[in-house]
Amino acid sequence: MGRSPCCDQDAGVKKGPWTPEEDKLLVDYIQKNGLGSWRRLPKLAGLNRCGKSCRLRWTNYLRPDIKRGHFTDEEEKIIINHHAMLGNKWSSIATKLPGRTDNEIKNYWNTHLRKKLLGMGIDPVTHRPRTDLNLLDGFPNLLAAAAAAAAHNTWDINALKLQADAAKFQLLQALVHALTTATATAPSVDLMALLAAIGPPHPGRVQYDGLLNLPALTIVPPVEPGMSSFVGMLNGFSTGGAGSALATDGLSPMQLGRSGPSGSNMTAAMAPPLVVAEECNAGCGSGGGTTPCEETPASSPFVGLENLNYLDDLNNDNWKELLEQMSFLNPNDQL
DNA sequence: AACCGAAGCAACCGCCCACGA
DNA sequence: ATCGTGGGCGGTTGCTTCGGT
Incomplete structure (x- = not known):
């Protein structure tokens, strides 16, 4: 060849x-x-260029149906959604945006959207919340951003809501870590009370006070640098919590990483996916594979999430208080 | 006004695959 | 089955513009 x-x-x-x-x-x-x-x-047209250069110039710039100018919010949404499913399949993504070229989308992603997601605490590669504890530094800002997005009804509200919940999840991890680490100062009684207050035990809410049942939690070595894993939490989240004090209701299936019934997908559980690549239901044979699905996805990764009641949590001042209480943690102490 | 670094973007590079001979 | 060619694609480069000092 x-x-x-x-x-x-x-x-x-x-x-x-x-x-x-x-x-x-x-x-x-x-x-x-x-x-x-x-x-x-090139020869026929009288151009001293290579054919490939001519093709690129035509397809990326001179084609009459090229749409130029700023990307709309709707276009951004489409790009992000499809990038979550297809990855860097820019040409496939471009088919969803008439008038936009793969090169333009790729450049826009690299210069704008990637940073935008990073700013939201989302890994632009995995479309999952970033798992480093530094995220917690920006948690109050995240809450404010989510509230602002809600007020303005902007498209990325779901992402922000999910991210905020992911941050809460990490916050809980940090908390459990602190409670179970000898190096940490003993948490105050107020902190304990606050933990219980965040998650009143009612349907649709994680029963956070179960976290206080620490002996039931199994601490395992970090699955990757900067992360700890709590099997007790994991099992509770992914199985419905038989024998665990934790309920699964407070986190969406996406946040739970859609781990198997055994809850063995530890990484997914520790880093809840913000957007999950949907299996291709168009019969194209892709979905999870490397071949991009050329069919329009049956649903956006965000579809259905609108019904989840996140704003109540976002407006819960107890979370902000908890962050303040968490000051006993060394900011540099990565999980 | 001049300089400098960051950001944005057009264009190029090189790998890969499909297809026909 | 093999090879050559055309073309698609993602990654990278480098020039231009912009903003801060």
Whole structure:
């Protein structure tokens, strides 16, 4: 097979930015003759460019149906949703955005959306909440951002809500870590009371006071640097908590990582996925594989989450108080 | 006004696959 | 079955613009 001898072997072909004159030659030729062999096109069109360069210039810039300008919120949403499912399959994502090129989407992702997700505490690669404790530093800001997003009804409210819950989850981990670590100062009684207050035991809520039943928790070595794993919590979350004081109701299935019935997917449970790649239900054979699904997903990863009542939690001042109480933790003490 | 670093983006590079001979 | 070619794709580069000092 081998790599095709492309323009890189053609001596003297021009590289770099295209001039308006070159653009005109290319556009005129394609309008007159249509798309054909890109390799032969430069010579026929009178361009001192390689065919590949002509193709890229045409598909990414000169094509008449190209839509330029700022991406709308709706387009951003589509990109993020599909990136969560397809990964860096920019061309596949581009098919969902008529007029946008894969290159433009890729650049927009790298320069805007990636940073946006990072700013929200979301790993742009896994679309899961970042698992480092530094996230907790920004937890109050996260709450404020989520509240602001709710007030303005912006699209990323669900992401923020989920992220806030993920942060809470990590906060609980930090708390349990602190409570079970000899190096930490003994928590105050107020902190204990606060823990219980955050999660009153009613349907649809994690029974956080179960965390106080620490002997029931099994501490295992960190699954990766900076993370600890609490089998007791994990089992409680993923199995419904038979024998555990924890209930699963307070966290969505997505946050629970859709781990198997055994709860063995420890990483997923410790880092609840914000967006879960849906299995392709269009029969294309992809979904979980490397082949991008070309079909429109049956549902957005966010669909259905709107019904979850997160704002009550976000507005729960007890969380903010808990953060303040958590000051006994060494900020540099990673889990 | 000049300098400098960061950000944005167009374009290029090189690997890969599909397809026809 | 093998090979050559065309073209698609994701990653990277480098130029330009912008904002801060």
